Amino acid sequence: MSVIVIERNRSSGIVLILGISLAGVLLVYPSGNGGNSVLMAFPQGLQGGNYTFGIISSIQNNEDGNPFWITSGHWKTNFLDVANQLLATGQANVSQQQNETSASVFNTSIRMITLNGTGEHTHTLTNFALRNISQQNDMTTVFEGTSTASLREGPVTDISTIITITNGKVISIWLDPTKINNHYGNTPVYGTVTNEIGSRNQ
Numbered sequence: 001m002s003v004i005v006i007e008r009n010r011s012s013g014i015v016l017i018l019g020i021s022l023a024g025v026l027l028v029y030p031s032g033n034g035g036n037s038v039l040m041a042f043p044q045g046l047q048g049g050n051y052t053f054g055i056i057s058s059i060q061n062n063e064d065g066n067p068f069w070i071t072s073g074h075w076k077t078n079f080l081d082v083a084n085q086l087l088a089t090g091q092a093n094v095s096q097q098q099n100e101t102s103a104s105v106f107n108t109s110i111r112m113i114t115l116n117g118t119g120e121h122t123h124t125l126t127n128f129a130l131r132n133i134s135q136q137n138d139m140t141t142v143f144e145g146t147s148t149a150s151l152r153e154g155p156v157t158d159i160s161t162i163i164t165i166t167n168g169k170v171i172s173i174w175l176d177p178t179k180i181n182n183h184y185g186n187t188p189v190y191g192t193v194t195n196e197i198g199s200r201n202q
Contacts, residue, residue, distance in 0.1 A: 050081040054171055054193040056110055061185030068114060071189055073122075075108035075173075079143050080165065083133050104130035106147070106163060108173070110189060123183075124150045125173070128161065139167045149180055156180055162188075169193050 054075050062068035082104050106128040113120040127148040134142045147161040160176040172188035 051076055051078050051105070052080050052193060053195055054191050056108065056173075056189060056191040058188075058190040060112070060189065061187060063182060063185075065186060069112050069185070070115060071110050071112050071184075073108060073110045073191075075106070075171070075191065077104075077106040077163075079104060079106060079130070079133075079163065080141070080168075082130065083141055083143070086133055104128065104145075106130075106143075121152070125161075125175075126150075127157070128163075141165050147175070149175060151180060151183065164188075165193065 056071055056073035056075060058071045059067050060069040060071055106125070108125045109122060110125065111120070111122045125147050128145055129147070130143060130145045132144040134144075136142060141164070143163040143165075145161055146158050148155050148157045149159055150156075156179055159179045162174040164172045164174075166172075169192060171191045171193060173191075174188040175184060177184070177186070
């Protein structure tokens with residue numbers, strides 16, 4: 001069993017990772033809440049397949065349709081690996097592919113703060129149930145399903161969710177606004193793809 005020791009200098013804000021587990025990937029970024037940091041540990045190999053990682057970097061509108069929120073964070077998925085396997089065999093509809101559906105993973109943490117630096121808070125998106133994969137063109141792959149989002153009032157489940165990856169570099173995340181009280185405004189949350197890692201057997 002590996003042990004991770006994390007030390008943070010409160011005056012400089014520097015986070016020092018003294019040890020790191022080989023069983024997963026640890027992402028560290030400031031939360032802005034009292035000088036603490038948010039830690040997201042993404043274990044590898046629990047569901048198998050190749051994982052892709054990326055960041056959230058987006059501007060969301062308020063109820064008047066005006067830019068109001070800055071969103072940032074990290075995400076992890078094996079959707080591209082699942083898509084390569086299913087689309088290669090013509091099985092774009094994965095609702096009946098129980099083994100593949102249970103193996104699909106998409107998790108993200110989204111930090112929100114207003115343009116004037118107030119109202120900071122964080123949401124998570126988990127429990128994505130992949131239902132359908134389609135390719136709009138050679139550059140864009142669309143993943144449809146449902147997910148669970150954490151909100152101030154508590155978790156909201158069974159949210160219609162559409163995740164699009166374009167040219168292997170840009171991601172958009174759309175959540176049914178009627179289920180989350182238009183929390184992300186009238187546009188998807190955008191981000192970028194940073195890298196892809198191999199399976200636990202590589």
